Amino acid sequence: MKSTLLPLPGVTHKMCFDDPAFYVNNKIFCSIKEKKELLGVHTVEREKWIALDPHTFFITPHYQNYKYMLVRLETVSPDDLKQLLMTAYLARATKKLIRQYEEMIANE
Numbered sequence: 001m002k003s004t005l006l007p008l009p010g011v012t013h014k015m016c017f018d019d020p021a022f023y024v025n026n027k028i029f030c031s032i033k034e035k036k037e038l039l040g041v042h043t044v045e046r047e048k049w050i051a052l053d054p055h056t057f058f059i060t061p062h063y064q065n066y067k068y069m070l071v072r073l074e075t076v077s078p079d080d081l082k083q084l085l086m087t088a089y090l091a092r093a094t095k096k097l098i099r100q101y102e103e104m105i106a107n108e
Contacts, residue, residue: 001032004082008089009100024097029088039071039081042088049084056080 005011005022012023019040021031030041043049046069049057056075063069071084090098 005085005089009104010093010097011089024089024093027092029092030085037073039073040068041071041084042068042091043084044091
């Protein structure tokens with residue numbers, strides 16, 4: 001995951017409590033719950049994802065009032081994971097960082 005996220009403009013990696021997390025614009029957009037093999041990810045579409053597969057995508061009472069959901073890493077498809085991470089990144093990034101990201105993609 002580091003190799004996918006760290007090259008993105010403005011992304012930093014540091015601990016959030018006891019979990020590795022990724023930030024953009026000083027805002028967390030995902031954290032890895034290593035002991036439970038879960039990913040906490042920022043999303044405004046969690047109802048959609050949970051309806052799609054409630055075993056893989058879910059929340060606990062802790063996340064009820066936040067725009068995050070948990071994702072089981074053992075059952076999420078690579079394509080869904082990439083889509084969730086990129087959507088979370090773009091939702092938290094500044095317009096300038098998004099432009100840099102778009103330029104990066106255009107030059108690949």
